[in-house]
Amino acid sequence: MADLHLPVTLPTVFADLPRRLDIEAATVDEAIDRLEERWPGLRDRLCEPGPALRRHVNVYVDRERAGLDTALRPDSRVDVISAISGG
Amino acid sequence: MATRVVLLVGTRKGCFILESDEARRDWDVRGPFCDGWPIYRAIHDADSGAIYASAASEWHGAGVWRSGDLGESWELSSEGLGYGEHGELRLSKVAGLMAAHGRLIAGAEAAGLFESRDGGVSWSLLSTLDGQPGRGKWNMPENQPPGHLGIAGLLPDPNDRDRFWAVVQGWGIFETTDNGRSWTPRNEGLRADWPLEDPRVNYCVHKLVMSPVDHDRLYQQNHCGMHRSDDAGRSWTEITEGLPSDFGFAAAAHPHDRDGFYVIPLDAGHGRCMPDGQAAVWRTQDGGSSWRKLTAGLPQRDAYLGVLREGLAIDDLDSPGLYFGTSTGQVFASSDEGETWSAAASYLPGIASVEVTVIH
Numbered sequence: 001m002a003d004l005h006l007p008v009t010l011p012t013v014f015a016d017l018p019r020r021l022d023i024e025a026a027t028v029d030e031a032i033d034r035l036e037e038r039w040p041g042l043r044d045r046l047c048e049p050g051p052a053l054r055r056h057v058n059v060y061v062d063r064e065r066a067g068l069d070t071a072l073r074p075d076s077r078v079d080v081i082s083a084i085s086g087g
Numbered sequence: 088m089a090t091r092v093v094l095l096v097g098t099r100k101g102c103f104i105l106e107s108d109e110a111r112r113d114w115d116v117r118g119p120f121c122d123g124w125p126i127y128r129a130i131h132d133a134d135s136g137a138i139y140a141s142a143a144s145e146w147h148g149a150g151v152w153r154s155g156d157l158g159e160s161w162e163l164s165s166e167g168l169g170y171g172e173h174g175e176l177r178l179s180k181v182a183g184l185m186a187a188h189g190r191l192i193a194g195a196e197a198a199g200l201f202e203s204r205d206g207g208v209s210w211s212l213l214s215t216l217d218g219q220p221g222r223g224k225w226n227m228p229e230n231q232p233p234g235h236l237g238i239a240g241l242l243p244d245p246n247d248r249d250r251f252w253a254v255v256q257g258w259g260i261f262e263t264t265d266n267g268r269s270w271t272p273r274n275e276g277l278r279a280d281w282p283l284e285d286p287r288v289n290y291c292v293h294k295l296v297m298s299p300v301d302h303d304r305l306y307q308q309n310h311c312g313m314h315r316s317d318d319a320g321r322s323w324t325e326i327t328e329g330l331p332s333d334f335g336f337a338a339a340a341h342p343h344d345r346d347g348f349y350v351i352p353l354d355a356g357h358g359r360c361m362p363d364g365q366a367a368v369w370r371t372q373d374g375g376s377s378w379r380k381l382t383a384g385l386p387q388r389d390a391y392l393g394v395l396r397e398g399l400a401i402d403d404l405d406s407p408g409l410y411f412g413t414s415t416g417q418v419f420a421s422s423d424e425g426e427t428w429s430a431a432a433s434y435l436p437g438i439a440s441v442e443v444t445v446i447h
Binding site for chain 2: 007009010012013040041044045046048049050051054056057082083
């Protein structure tokens with residue numbers, strides 16, 4: 001199970017969404033699918049048509065910059081970061 | 088039950104709710120709501136009692152927040168708010184918002200209209216005004232101003248569900264009488280200070296309002312002057328003479344007097360503040376033939392205030408109250424048709440919109 005960490009900007013939008021959760025997925029895209037199943041609408045907060053990650057949403061897998069198709073290992077750490085933007 | 092006067096204030100850092108009683112002297116401030124997302128416009132649907140707020144986050148995209156309990160709890164939805172994976176258009180923000188006849192309509196950038204018939208839970212594309220003059224150009228970035236809003240303004244016909252007006256930013260007003268299946272430009276008589284390729288469009292309409300007592304009487308604040316229509320937008324007459332500037336964003340129609348109309352003129356340059364550092368709302372009571380400057384209680388020196396297109400509202404009480412919010416976070420309120428003013432809030436984030444609703 002990948003160890004998924006979410007930015008502070010998301011749990012305030014979705015009821016009962018934790019900052020950290022374990023998730024079974026083969027890719028970043030699949031991990032977002034799992035989130036969408038439990039918290040409908042969450043995919044739209046992270047992705048835009050393409051599909052692609054939103055411009056100011058960055059994902060790191062095991063501390064490397066990742067995309068939707070990046071593979072996850074069972075022990076991967078996934079960090080979803082809302083990039084520094086705005087004031 | 089006591090009358091509640093509720094202001095919905097959309098800011099760069101969430102929605103705020105200001106509440107008073109019929110006297111409209113003392114205001115309680117609640118918020119920020121909507122998780123601090125930038126709010127373009129917040130409205131109250133009198134039929135359902137719900138609040139809706141159009142929003143776009145730098146990080147997490149666009150959506151419409153809704154509250155069924157006057158702000159106690161909120162939910163966000165963007166289900167259906169988009170042009171699909173492979174469409175010509177990309178949705179960057181939701182701007183215009185209207186509630187009428189049991190449904191909601193949202194205006195988006197890129198320019199399109201979305202409809203919700205389930206109280207904002209889900210949305211579906213209603214129209215992108217295909218075939219209209221300008222349609223081939225208005226979604227091209229090189230033709231857009233910074234911060235383009237797409238369809239910024241929406242005005243319902245109170246008596247006809249299928250008829251409404253949409254304002255495409257920088258292109259003008261379009262009217263539909265068949266719920267968005269077909270459209271007609273409604274810009275005849277407007278002024279533009281730039282060359283026009285097609286005289287039917289390319290007018291910069293900032294705010295469009297209707298007299299609640301005469302639905303053929305429309306007013307608008309335009310980039311180039313203030314204008315009146317006596318035939319529901321089929322033709323327009325400029326009514327700028329007597330005002331200190333032909334530029335501004337906000338406008339409001341008097342609820343009981345078809346000839347009553349309010350604007351907030353601004354310097355037309357890049358500053359876009361009230362002229363001479365003096366805060367003022369201007370009122371006509373004769374359909375724009377003459378204007379009066381209303382300043383009592385407003386700061387009269389060093390007050391470089393801006394008010395955006397949704398930043399002025401008027402209630403429908405016997406002595407109507409006016410409210411405006413500034414881009415520097417002040418809300419000013421009047422309970423006597425603008426004769427006297429006082430601050431209702433002074434330190435909010437920059438304000439994009441003010442809406443008022445009276446709950447009896």
